[in-house]
Amino acid sequence: MEPRGSSGVGSGNSGTYTPEIAESLRFEEEIQSLIDPSFDASSAAGGSFTALLGLPANQAVELLHHPGPGEPPASAATDTLRLPFGCSSTFVERAARFSVFATDDSPASSSGGGLSPGLKAEPPDSDSPPTLPAPAGKPRRPSKRKECEKSKVSRRPRWGFLSRKAVAKKSKSAEENTSAAKPAAEENTSGDKLPYVHVRARRGQATDSHSLAERARREKINARMKLLQELVPGCSKITGTALVLDEIINHVQSLQRQVEFLSMKLAAVNPRIDFSGLDHILSAECGPLAVASGCGGGASDPAMWASDTAASTGGIRRMPAPPQIWHLDVVHPQQSSTVWENNGVAHPHFLLSPATSLVGYDPASSVPLNSNRLKTEL
Amino acid sequence: MESKSSTTGNRDNPNRNLHGSKTMMASHFLRALFRIQQTSTSSSSAGRSRRIRRAAYASMAYSAGTRRAWSRALLRKLRSRARLRFPRRLSRAATPQRRDMDQAQVLRKLVPGGPSMDDCKLLEETADYIRFLTTQVRLMQTVMDSISS
Numbered sequence: 001m002e003p004r005g006s007s008g009v010g011s012g013n014s015g016t017y018t019p020e021i022a023e024s025l026r027f028e029e030e031i032q033s034l035i036d037p038s039f040d041a042s043s044a045a046g047g048s049f050t051a052l053l054g055l056p057a058n059q060a061v062e063l064l065h066h067p068g069p070g071e072p073p074a075s076a077a078t079d080t081l082r083l084p085f086g087c088s089s090t091f092v093e094r095a096a097r098f099s100v101f102a103t104d105d106s107p108a109s110s111s112g113g114g115l116s117p118g119l120k121a122e123p124p125d126s127d128s129p130p131t132l133p134a135p136a137g138k139p140r141r142p143s144k145r146k147e148c149e150k151s152k153v154s155r156r157p158r159w160g161f162l163s164r165k166a167v168a169k170k171s172k173s174a175e176e177n178t179s180a181a182k183p184a185a186e187e188n189t190s191g192d193k194l195p196y197v198h199v200r201a202r203r204g205q206a207t208d209s210h211s212l213a214e215r216a217r218r219e220k221i222n223a224r225m226k227l228l229q230e231l232v233p234g235c236s237k238i239t240g241t242a243l244v245l246d247e248i249i250n251h252v253q254s255l256q257r258q259v260e261f262l263s264m265k266l267a268a269v270n271p272r273i274d275f276s277g278l279d280h281i282l283s284a285e286c287g288p289l290a291v292a293s294g295c296g297g298g299a300s301d302p303a304m305w306a307s308d309t310a311a312s313t314g315g316i317r318r319m320p321a322p323p324q325i326w327h328l329d330v331v332h333p334q335q336s337s338t339v340w341e342n343n344g345v346a347h348p349h350f351l352l353s354p355a356t357s358l359v360g361y362d363p364a365s366s367v368p369l370n371s372n373r374l375k376t377e378l
Numbered sequence: 379m380e381s382k383s384s385t386t387g388n389r390d391n392p393n394r395n396l397h398g399s400k401t402m403m404a405s406h407f408l409r410a411l412f413r414i415q416q417t418s419t420s421s422s423s424a425g426r427s428r429r430i431r432r433a434a435y436a437s438m439a440y441s442a443g444t445r446r447a448w449s450r451a452l453l454r455k456l457r458s459r460a461r462l463r464f465p466r467r468l469s470r471a472a473t474p475q476r477r478d479m480d481q482a483q484v485l486r487k488l489v490p491g492g493p494s495m496d497d498c499k500l501l502e503e504t505a506d507y508i509r510f511l512t513t514q515v516r517l518m519q520t521v522m523d524s525i526s527s
Binding site: 228 | 504
């Protein structure tokens with residue numbers, strides 16, 4: 001992929017101080033200033049880069065990579081260039097732009113061939129972000145500079161540059177499909193207006209926003225299906241959404257049928273309920289809160305107790321009746337039923353005692369009252 | 379220990395037990411059972427079973443609270459006291475094909491509040507509904523066992 005724009009500007013790159021060279025100089029200065037705070041940017045302006053430009057392209061790039069003794073500041077710069085990248089976004093921009101060097105497939109044998117055409121092509125590239133993914137994806141030559149720039153550019157989502165250019169949807173792989181590179185190039189210009197999804201497109205997948213949203217939605221649905229599969233017994237072996245959904249539907253229907261069946265049975269058995277048995281059922285996990293909230297919720301129902309609800313809500317507060325008393329009271333529900341109707345004040349006490357004992361309300365002792373069976377079953 | 383007050387707590391919990399909600403469900407259901415026993419000693423077994431079923435769903439919805447769409451829809455249904463409250467057994471004669479093309483539609487009919495949910499939310503609510511349903515069924519079975527033994 002050739003650098004964008006015309007190559008007609010390629011005439012004088014040796015000594016003329018064209019704007020692109022000035023930019024390159026600034027690039028160099030920034031590197032220096034980032035790495036070496038004591039570096040005096042102004043002094044290096046005229047010196048290093050134009051000197052570089054005087055050289056043939058190969059040597060220039062070689063110098064940039066491994067500067068000779070004549071470039072001590074540059075050595076410090078380039079050696080440490082790859083490691084602690086500053087967070088300057090302009091720096092990254094320029095680095096990205098200079099990655100154009102790497103894309104040149106012109107007959108230059110090594111990476112050095114890219115320097116001069118890169119310089120020529122620099123002005124058109126300065127405003128063109130779409131070249132960024134293309135050069136970043138393109139290079140296969142293992143030059144250090146290309147790699148470090150590619151790594152700078154394509155793999156670090158924390159660069160402000162990347163998110164600014166809405167290339168959050170880039171793919172990770174170096175060998176990106178050329179077909180994907182073009183839609184990415186087109187998408188960049190339109191992507192600036194959309195809010196960022198920041199979803200990583202996977203390798204070989206389309207990167208336009210619609211398919212990404214679709215994919216995110218599908219992933220959400222798949223996650224929920226997995227949860228459901230865990231809930232429904234015997235569903236984890238089944239593959240295929242339709243079968244799993246069938247199983248889920250069957251399970252819900254069977255559960256509802258079970259509720260109906262059990263309620264029928266309970267209705268049949270009901271006259272024989274004595275809540276003494278229920279004393280042994282529930283654990284003491286949730287004492288006052290459950291009772292209070294339950295009673296609060298129950299009060300909205302048509303009157304729970306035969307007596308007035310005011311008494312019941314008043315009576316809820318503290319029922320520190322020890323378990324023995326509860327047993328005594330509860331064992332004879334039939335006898336005291338008439339008493340319950342008449343007795344207004346004691347009513348809530350008695351009526352509450354089965355419930356509270358079931359819930360295990362016992363603030364005095366933290367020992368769970370009667371936990372055995374139901375705890376394990378629940 | 380109070381009942382869980384946040385759905386995120388439920389979602390993040392790997393084993394997803396309904397510890398807090400269980401006791402609330404149990405107390406509510408048992409109290410309702412007791413009340414039904416007191417007030418309808420002479421009525422038919424069918425009427426009582428309907429009331430017990432209603433109490434079961436009510437205790438489910440109360441313990442789930444208003445943070446779930448299905449529980450809100452259930453509470454609404456219970457309060458409006460519609461005659462035809464809960465779906466009977468689906469008549470299979472009407473749907474000869476075993477595998478519906480629109481399973482989501484069938485699921486929406488099953489889960490309360492279903493028709494007003496998109497697919498993603500439907501699956502989430504179904505999971506929660508199943509969890510509470512299983513807890514309720516287990517509770518009823520335990521009550522059953524403890525009574526008859």
